[in-house]
Amino acid sequence: MSWLPSLKTETPEAGFELALTLSRMAVKYTQPDENVRKDLREQYASNADSLTMASQVVATNFQTIAAANQYWAEAE
Template structure:
């Protein structure tokens, strides 16, 4: 079996991001890294993908994981320093 290359679960050991958009991208990366850490066999990941790729409940669950990651990142960034948006 081919192993998925393991990456750091938290890149650069920091949840701090410059912008909310960067935070959202980090949330997606963290969710993907977690899946790869839990299921490290590439063939198993690829074999299972057709089963969940079209499952609306699975996609909603995946979105929830990303939302939880994003909430954690937002809190770590003090909701992007409580600055009002530029008008």
């Protein structure tokens, strides 16, 4: 089973969470060691600029997911 079978989601909120997943998977491909990633998460989770940079990645991925879902226009 693929970790990314589709870019479609039922709701905008689920789409935002998929954007978070995409952001984390990019890190995982580069740093496959889960223990190292856990240490790093503790570092950047208490640094304001690190969190902002992570939010930028999420925002970029959310653009992609939102476009793929035509902005959930028909969900309303």
